[in-house]
Amino acid sequence: MADIKTSANPLFLREDELRRGIELLFYAYRDFTAEPDAMLANHGFGRAHHRAIYFVGRNPGMTVSALLGILRITKQSLNRVLGQLVREGFVERHAGVDDRRQRLLRLTATGVDLERRLSENQRARLARAYREAGADAVAGYQRVLLGIINEGDREKLANG
Amino acid sequence: MADIKTSANPLFLREDELRRGIELLFYAYRDFTAEPDAMLANHGFGRAHHRAIYFVGRNPGMTVSALLGILRITKQSLNRVLGQLVREGFVERHAGVDDRRQRLLRLTATGVDLERRLSENQRARLARAYREAGADAVAGYQRVLLGIINEGDREKLANG
DNA sequence: GTTTTTATGTCAGCCATGTTGACTTATATA
DNA sequence: TATATAAGTCAACATGGCTGACATAAAAAC
Numbered sequence: 571m572a573d574i575k576t577s578a579n580p581l582f583l584r585e586d587e588l589r590r591g592i593e594l595l596f597y598a599y600r601d602f603t604a605e606p607d608a609m610l611a612n613h614g615f616g617r618a619h620h621r622a623i624y625f626v627g628r629n630p631g632m633t634v635s636a637l638l639g640i641l642r643i644t645k646q647s648l649n650r651v652l653g654q655l656v657r658e659g660f661v662e663r664h665a666g667v668d669d670r671r672q673r674l675l676r677l678t679a680t681g682v683d684l685e686r687r688l689s690e691n692q693r694a695r696l697a698r699a700y701r702e703a704g705a706d707a708v709a710g711y712q713r714v715l716l717g718i719i720n721e722g723d724r725e726k727l728a729n730g
Numbered sequence: 731m732a733d734i735k736t737s738a739n740p741l742f743l744r745e746d747e748l749r750r751g752i753e754l755l756f757y758a759y760r761d762f763t764a765e766p767d768a769m770l771a772n773h774g775f776g777r778a779h780h781r782a783i784y785f786v787g788r789n790p791g792m793t794v795s796a797l798l799g800i801l802r803i804t805k806q807s808l809n810r811v812l813g814q815l816v817r818e819g820f821v822e823r824h825a826g827v828d829d830r831r832q833r834l835l836r837l838t839a840t841g842v843d844l845e846r847r848l849s850e851n852q853r854a855r856l857a858r859a860y861r862e863a864g865a866d867a868v869a870g871y872q873r874v875l876l877g878i879i880n881e882g883d884r885e886k887l888a889n890g
Numbered sequence: 891g892t893t894t895t896t897a898t899g900t901c902a903g904c905c906a907t908g909t910t911g912a913c914t915t916a917t918a919t920a
Numbered sequence: 921t922a923t924a925t926a927a928g929t930c931a932a933c934a935t936g937g938c939t940g941a942c943a944t945a946a947a948a949a950c
Contacts (some may be wrong), residue, residue: 647938
């Protein structure tokens with residue numbers, strides 16, 4: 571009886587393979603966010619704060635709309651966490667230069683520091699996983715995740 | 731000038747590569763959960779209900795403690811959603827046979843139906859991503875996600 | 891130059907889902 | 921018989937989504 575589980579087999583998309591892919595994503599995301607969540611709790615912050623800090627740190631000078639587009643939440647939800655971050659000195663808002671209605675976002679020095687501490691855990695975790703899996707596996711990981719993402723962002727992220 | 735970005739290069743763990751890995755995981759999870767979330771909202775349910783239904787469907791007859799161990803939430807949080815699912819006829823609880831303190835969980839026919847409809851989207855999305863990425867990429871995707879997961883579950887899931 | 895649209899912020903209230911802490915019940919085990 | 925375990929419950933609280941309504945300033949259209 572032929573081995574129907576070899577990687578070259580076109581039937582690799584059967585139910586079990588998909589179920590496994592779904593579960594691995596659940597477990598990985600669960601463990602990936604657990605430690606930063608615990609650190610954030612000490613500041614009275616939550617995961618939403620981490621996301622805002624992360625993307626502002628990644629895109630200094632980004633507009634509020636751009637951040638909303640990434641997070642896919644309402645501006646009311648965003649402003650709750652963004653307001654806290656501004657009031658507590660982690661994020662700065664400055665009027666845009668060509669469009670003065672815009673509020674350009676950037677991390678303060680304190681914000682940069684918090685972002686680094688928060689993501690350190692995730693970077694270390696991912697670095698270990700990458701190292702143990704090897705470069706080819708990393709390419710596959712990226713290719714599949716890219717395929718999961720909706721078309722619009724997939725194109726934007728494709729050559730990242 | 732040599733291409734320092736080839737997949738064989740040992741420097742592939744630099745900052746940018748890790749950042750990309752983090753962001754792909756964020757975007758993929760965001761889009762992976764968006765459609766089931768919308769369906770659940772029509773039932774007055776949320777993502778927590780989906781997780782409970784999914785894992786009970788996957789492990790018929792599982793105990794409450796086993797489910798708690800997977801979801802990593804408190805029993806109070808779980809019981810809120812589990813109670814709703816039982817009251818509304820999606821999940822059944824039966825006393826265990828060898829240990830009658832246990833409540834063994836399983837989906838009703840209605841529950842099986844809901845689970846299938848909820849996960850259909852995710853299975854289709856993942857199937858497309860798998861198909862387009864190819865079997866080698868799928869293996870890499872699984873290997874890296876497995877590496878992200880904490881040791882305890884990693885061993886349990888390794889030969890899944 | 892006036893009107894309209896856009897970018898952003900804000901107030902109020904609702905819901906889902908996580909938390910802690912205290913307590914109960916039934917059953918298994920020592 | 922005493923203790924430990926599996927599960928459920930009540931109460932209160934926080935985070936972070938949501939909707940809807942409204943305000944302000946600046947850009948863009950007319």
